[in-house]
Amino acid sequence: MRVVLDGRIILPRMSGAGRYVVELARRLPPLDPALRLDVVLLPVLQRTGVPRLLEDAGARVVYCAARVLTVRQWAAIPRLLRRIRPDLYHYPHFDLPAVPVPSVVTIYDLNPALLPGYFTRQPTLRRWVAHRLVRSTLRRCRIALVISETVRELLERHFSEGRGKARTIRLGVDPTHWSAASDSGAEAEPLGDERRWRSRPYVLYVGVERPHKNLIRLVRAFARFHGSGQWSQASAPYLWLAGVGAGSRQLRGELQRLGCAESVRLTDALTEPLLIRAYRGARVVAYVSTSEGFGLPILEALAAGVPLVAGNASSLPEVAGDAATYVVPADEADIARGLALTWWDEALRRSLVDRGKRRVGEFSWEATARHTLQAYVDALR
Structure with a gap:
């Protein structure tokens, strides 16, 4: 069986x-010696270690400059597939091009099609386009993989085309990669602002800035938490938003209004x-989204042994299980309560870390790959 896995994301x-x-690309080839896996990457990755990592695992790397969610890919990907002639094409996004071979797709979430506030520019038009793309993708694919039961239920409720095609395959985590047993962090080069924040404890958020990530409420809750304590200069906590870049005008304005801009660290996505x-x-990881397809930073935090504060909505309880302090995402006071409780209560912190270690044992990338391989076989029957 020859499969093209699209990795342009x-x-x-x-x-x-x-x-x-x-x-997936690292773990699929060892599962079946008869599987020939081609992984499509963007040319910009040639300067990284990703191609070598995948080739060492047994995959073949090919390049395509057309990005996902572009008109250009609708010509480039069919042309590439006609050249490779695979049995199956796996596209991990909701805008499947018109391809000449059977296809499997992965849909991470339905936020672009269902959330009114997801797009900031031309929201009505762009949400309508996303909705149409999801419908078209579900009609044409043979199997639609989703990463949580939350997404499967939404998909089957809002898109009749997906009923009978959706299959839940959860994401995984490698505990040794994130835990203290790993030495991967030893090569980390400090950020340019390291001196300013060094030695101070912090609450960590990992992800992009989108309305459903609930960052405005998170910073308001942090301001409440920060203002409720008597801190020395060395012990005063800060909130690290890793992945938001310089932040939107709205986020920066809120920090100024709250008077806590000096206690919130904004950085790009981290190496x-x-x-x-x-x-x-981190002393605490906070992830209080209102809508998620999965929430991979939750598993990463649990694997790293960090106490977690999570929203009690969407897929987050499905992922975190009993290993989080849950808060109501729409309630800033409740988020602040969760931050304070998880920051100060040492017995709770130890319990959350222990439960987190057990919880991550229920997720593995090997299981994700094994179930995905079975989906490939089923799609070709």
Whole structure:
């Protein structure tokens, strides 16, 4: 069986979706000696270690400059597939091009099609386009993989085309990669603002800035928490938003209004060594989204042994299980309560860390790959 796995969603700074494709591509070839796996990457990744990592695992790497969610890919991908002539094409996004071979897709979440606030520019038009793309993709694919039961239920409720095609395959985590047993963080180069924040304890958020990530409420809750304590200069906590860049005008304005801009650290997405170090150094990880397809930073935080504060909505309880302090995402006071409780209560912190270690044992990339391989076989029957 020859499969083309489209990895153009992988970028030099790894996202959750990119990590999913990398881990699949690393683990699929050893599962079946008869599987020939071609992974499509963007040319920009030639300067990274990703191609070598995948080739060492047994995959063949090919390049395509057309990005996902572009008109250009609708010509480039069919042309590439006609040249490779695979049995199956796996596209991990909701805008499947018109391809000449059977296809499997992965849908991480339905936020672009269902959330009114997801797009900031031309929201009505762009949500309508996303909705149409999801419908078209579900009609044409043979199997639609989703990464949580939350997404499957939404898909089957809102898209009749997906009923009978949706299959839940959860994401995984490698505990040794994120835990203190790993030495990957040793190579981390400090960020330019390191001196300013060094030695101060922090609450960590990992991810992009989108309305459903609930960052405005998170910073308001942090301001409440920060204002409720009597801190020395060395012990005063800060909130690290890793992955938001300089922040939107709305976010920066809110920080100024709250008077806490000096206690919130905004950075770009972190390199892998820096991300490992950031998790390990955090006193609390906060993830209070209102809508998620999965929430991979939750598993990463649990694997790193960090107490977690999570929203009690969407897929987050499905992922975190009993290993989080849950808060109501729409209630800033409740988020602040959860931060304070998880910051100060040492017995709770120890319990959360222990439960987190047990919880991550229920997720593995090997299981993700094994179930995905079975989906490939089923799609070709």
